[in-house]
Amino acid sequence: MKKILEVRGLSRIHGPGCPLCFENTGAEAETNVCVSCGSVVAAQNVSLDLHQGEILGIVGESGSGKSTVVKTLFFDAEPSAGEARFFDGDQQLDLFSLNAARQRWLRNHRFGMVYQNPNLGLNFNVSAGGNIAERLLMSDVANYASIRQRARDLLTRTEVLGERMDESPRRFSGGMQQRVQIAKALATRPPLLLLDEVTTGLDLSVQARILDLILEIQHELNTAMIVVTHDLGVIRLLAGRTLVMKYGQVIESGLTDQVLEDPQHAYTQRLVASAL
């Protein structure tokens, strides 16, 4: 399998930052806040690889930096340090050194993001179909009829009723809003999909169907995904490999079944032991 993404030394510091920030924070220090300068270290030296068609899980409690990682990769947040290389066909793109226009182009064409909060991923002032049309327009599909057909196909694929495509997603249930977000993210058939706590807060039956949908998509389109969650069940179901984060650092990584059955780090052992 071909490598699609390579992240090295990704860090993000909120605040002035100082030479002691990394030393003062992290899993050992058990804090995100640097005592020397008061900066918050959201992510520290995160490195990861992602191959085509692979689902990588990132687990950790809130504040562990797991969302920060995907946000910087989707250009929602700027990294303080580090590199990310995206391999697209024969091209090799250094994500953080691209100009804003190129970054926007990648977001619209080659990456997809599904947020925990549908407010972030969807425009509630336009219809569900309009949300998808927006993304298709940005990626240069301009024919009205074909946009509408494609939007309908995508919504049908993600099990949103076609009859409701002209309604605002504001009126949809939480599970349906997530489906619209997934349909929107998939509109351009991106090779990379980022999923940030997509099933958190949904009831169990809805969760199960969304997770099944994600697996089907992986199977059909061979999309590479990074799945961020605090739910070990989601990781067990979706991810082949898993990173465990705490206070901004990756403290452990491995095959998902190994991380869950033979966790090495004290924190991961506690995490696994607290699973229901």
Next chain:
Amino acid sequence: MKPLLDIDGLSKHFQLHEQQKLIPSCSAVKVTVYPGQLTALTGPTGSGKSSVLKCIFRTYLPSSGRILYRDQEDKVTDLAQASEYRILQLRRRDIGFVTQFLHCLPRKSALDITIEPLLARGVSHQEAQRRGRDLLAQLQVPERLWGLPPATFSGGEKQRINLARGLVARPRLLLLDEPTSSLDPGTTQSVAELIETIKQEGVGILAIFHHPDLVRRLADETIRLQAPAPVMPEPC
């Protein structure tokens, strides 16, 4: 004949941080498996039989030792050291593991569970279903159960679904953890026949059996594990 699997000096212990304990699981294990042959692991409970299988599959990280696997191209990989991607590739293509209990989604049918490994290898859905049905029939799983999720199945039925999933894609190396512990004599017999068939096809098998009779009947070599030696705590 070159061995398919050659394990030497394998040890596994768990370091439990919370309890500040080192728990030995197996130590100084030496095992070889040849194509078309079955090596049986025996020994008392707690001698680390299942741990050896899990170390080979890398569900457990081996603490020391080497686990050399020879693939179709005659390339040797140390499973104790191999990259995660290499392990995932071998799991998909080469190594099958039938665990003691069936772990599956409560909403998938028995047939869909059985054919998962075939679909992962890119076999068409139709062909996968055909092979899945044949195998379930051979294992005497009643046809009325094929379309149902195994949650409500009996222990023996679940175990046969688990076996079917492990065998359907014909791995080169098969790890079996007590595959017949909840089967009646009749179905045990059909499982034994199936194992004999896949041995003839050249599959190398490392197995733990509940019944000593099966070891006598199927094993070409038997390795008896001893309870592991206590491990010295690493100096901090």
